[in-house]
Amino acid sequence: MLNLILEDCKKQLCSALIHKKHPFRYLTLATLKKEGGPNLRTVVLRDFNPKNLEFAIYSDIRSSKIKELKSFPEAQFLFYDSSRLIQLIIDLNLKKFFTAPSIYNYLPESSKRDYSSILMPGSEIKNPDEVQYNLKKNNFVKIVFEARKIEYLKLKRPNHIRSVYSVKDNWEGKFLAP
Numbered sequence: 472m473l474n475l476i477l478e479d480c481k482k483q484l485c486s487a488l489i490h491k492k493h494p495f496r497y498l499t500l501a502t503l504k505k506e507g508g509p510n511l512r513t514v515v516l517r518d519f520n521p522k523n524l525e526f527a528i529y530s531d532i533r534s535s536k537i538k539e540l541k542s543f544p545e546a547q548f549l550f551y552d553s554s555r556l557i558q559l560i561i562d563l564n565l566k567k568f569f570t571a572p573s574i575y576n577y578l579p580e581s582s583k584r585d586y587s588s589i590l591m592p593g594s595e596i597k598n599p600d601e602v603q604y605n606l607k608k609n610n611f612v613k614i615v616f617e618a619r620k621i622e623y624l625k626l627k628r629p630n631h632i633r634s635v636y637s638v639k640d641n642w643e644g645k646f647l648a649p
């Protein structure tokens with residue numbers, strides 16, 4: 472059963488790459504601030520490899536998350552499926568981040584803007600309509616993480632199911648008291 476749970480998680484994560492409405496398409500990414508404490512934000516899952524448990528997101532290379540990951544190359548992902556009442560908490564190491572013109576060039580123009588604002592993300596502005604973009608000078612980055620640990624929790628009656636899998640246990644898994 473432990474293995475079936477992990478396999479289903481992988482299946483759902485793959486499905487989130489294809490189906491825009493899948494609850495695992497959006498996740499919360501936690502990084503550590505230089506001055507201490509966590510920083511959370513929502514991001515879109517852009518890539519997932521069920522064989523090596525690598526995950527990828529896209530971002531702007533000037534964003535805080537990049538600075539934080541450079542200082543502390545560790546992160547956590549939180550996925551929540553509100554219809555199946557499943558929570559996944561994944562501990563990850565940053566593997567690499569790189570500009571990827573082959574991806575950026577094929578994005579629709581509206582998406583290119585997400586990585587091409589002239590002002591740094593987080594800059595103070597007077598009016599949201601004054602933001603300008605230079606699509607030719609983008610700051611697109613693909614960030615790749617590798618999972619170290621996956622914790623699964625499903626709320627159900629009479630017994631909730633909580634299990635944990637880690638690279639150091641060869642992803643075999645064990646049940647935990649919920």
Ligand SMILES: Cc1cc2nc3c(=O)[nH]c(=O)nc-3n(C[C@H](O)[C@H](O)[C@H](O)COP(=O)(O)O)c2cc1C
Binds near residue numbers: 528
């Ligand atoms: C629905 C939604 C999806 C988002 N997807 C992404 C994303 O894929 N990548 C990203 O860098 N920011 C994304 N954001 C914006 C982040 O949540 C965050 O505000 C931004 O990246 C700045 O974060 P940082 O300054 O902590 O790095 C998304 C926000 C929302 C509300």
